[in-house]
Amino acid sequence: MDIPLNTRLRSKSLSEIERTSGSSGLSSRSCLLPCSHSMVSLSKIPREKNNFTQVNSSPDTLLNEFTPVISDDFDDENYTFQCSCPGLYQCSVTGLVFLMKAEGDVVYRTVPWNRKLLAQHRKKPAGPLFDIKCQQQSVCQLCLPHCEVISTGGGQFLQVAHVNDEGIEFITPQRITESHVVINITGFSGYGNVKDEDSPPDPVQALVLLFYKPPVDLDLRSFLNVLLLPRNVVIRDVQRTRRKLIGDERYIDTPPHCKLHPKQVYTLSAVPEDDLIKVQPTEADFDDEYHDSYFTSFQVILRIVFRDISLSLKEKSSSTCVWERDLCIFSPTVGTINLPPSERLLNTRSCFIEGISEPNLNSLxxxxxxxxxxxxxxxEAADTKQNRGKKARFVIDTVRSKGASLTSRNCLTFNPIFCTFQHLKLLECAEKVLVTFYGMKLSTFKRFMVILSPTLCIIRC
Structure with a gap:
């Protein structure tokens, strides 16, 4: 699942973006920005009029948020901003802010860092590297998101790397705000935050991102992958990269923000705490350095289908909780949930007949x-059946023949998994499910649970 692109941020003034941190400066050159075969040609971008209010570049200039046009070509994803008038504009996907002196088309994308080149200058990435193009040269100021905690003295070692065909230069920010590094620009190509390799490990603004991988086929296990990342990553890039590496995952949209200490050891715990949930590894370091692979920090293995779980992230040394959330990871399949009760009974008929034990069948x-x-x-007719299978077949077919409304009502007794749950308490459902199906063969039970996965969450709610 992709993150929504229409999330609105509050309007800000330019004075909020500007907090002085130093004077402009630059240093050494070498190497090149990676080339791309898929960068959109500016001459091919259709012009569309944007309904932004025209503003002046004064300290009270309002920040207008825009959602870029996104084009996905091969391995690259390009963002396009079509600006119709001067003003201050923030991208809702990347967090980049452009101060425009005139109309223009800005095309940008994230590209890999040349870490060997940075190491030669004793630098390391402190955020994504953006390749930015503007044919009209109308961007006069660029604000790059950072993750430093400015209020506690962070950001003193931040610089902006400018990478182009001629090499690389390191620009001392003109201004730093609580959220952005501000530089004036005249040329275009690659821009990204960097800092000294030996900069102190001060706490940073971070994100705890969650990706859920549901059960596959007859395997009941599902996986909740937990990533600890700096705040200024592009979440859409994280999703796209992990889709290539891991496959399909569902991004769980929950408040991700927290403060983490680089190189600090953290532990993740899950509730309920039992043998049906396993967290691995038991502890992990937080690495604030920007990486392109977005590897999993913790993996929560769920051995059955859960609806709700709680996660908490703690510092190992102090046991201080830095992030805690209650999560609903269950997303029912609409097609299954919307089936009439009689059809749901039909879908599970063979598993029921094959798997239910004689004692449980008699109790039912x-x-x-x-x-x-x-x-x-x-x-009495059921009792006359010669074996368990024939008796089970007679029972389920008898209930199915009662009609839609009666079946819906009687499913509450026959099996709460089959019902619509409108008038059932979850704990009552759980109790009946366990009582009814404990007599099944394990292999049959697993197949049964997979078929009914959209409603199995009631077992552990």
Whole structure:
């Protein structure tokens, strides 16, 4: 699942973006920016009029948020901003802020860092590297998101690397705000935050990102992958990169923000705490250096389908909780949930007939009789069946024949997994499920649970 691109940020003034941190400066040159075969040609971008209010580049200039046009070509994803008037504009996907002196088309993308080149200058990445083009040369100021905690003295070692065909230069920021590094620009190509390799490991603004990998086929296990990343990563890039490396995952949109200490050891715990949930590894370091691979920090293995779990991230040394969330990871399949009760019974008929034990079947028949789901004559007819399989077949077909409304009501007794759950308490459902199906063969039970996965979360809620 991709993150929504229409999330609105509050309007800010230019004075909020500007907090002096030093004077402009630059240093050494070498190497080149990686080339791309898929960069969109500016001459081919259709012009569309944007409905932004025209503003002046004064300290009270309002920040207008825009959602870029996104084009995905081969391995690159390009963002396009079509600006119709001067002003201050922030990208809702990357967090980049452009101060525009006139109309223009800005095309940008993230590209890999040349770490060997940075190491030659004793630098390391402190955020994504953006390759930025503007044919009209109308961007006069660029604000790059950072993750430093400025209020506690962070950001003193930040610089902006400018990478182009001629080499690399390191620009001392003109201004630094709580969220952005501000530089004036005249040329275009690659820009990204860097800092000294030996800079102190001060706490940084960070994100805890969650990606859920649901069960596959007959395997009931699912995986919740937990990533600890600096705040200024581009979440869309994280999703796209992990899709290539890991495959399909569902991004869980929950408040991700926290403060983490680089090189500090953290532990992750999950609730409920039992043998059906395993967290691995037991501890992990937080690495604030920007990486392109976005590897998993913790993996939560769920041995059955859960609906709700709670996660908490703590510093190992002090046991201080730095991030805690209650999560709903269950997303029912609409097609299964919307099936009529009689069809849901039909979908699980063969598993029921094959798997339910004789004692549980007899107990179920008694409950169906007590709830007036079946008649005394139907109970006697079931008892005349010569073996368990024929009796189970008779019982489920009898209930299915009762009609849609009756089946929906009687599913509450027959099996809470089959019902619509509108009037059921979850704990009652869980109790009935466990009682009804404990007699199944393990292999059959697993197949049964996979078929019914959209509603199995009630077992552990």
């Amino acid at each position: 028949i008694d409950k169906l009789l007590g709830k007036k789901v079946i008649t005394e004559a139907e109970r």
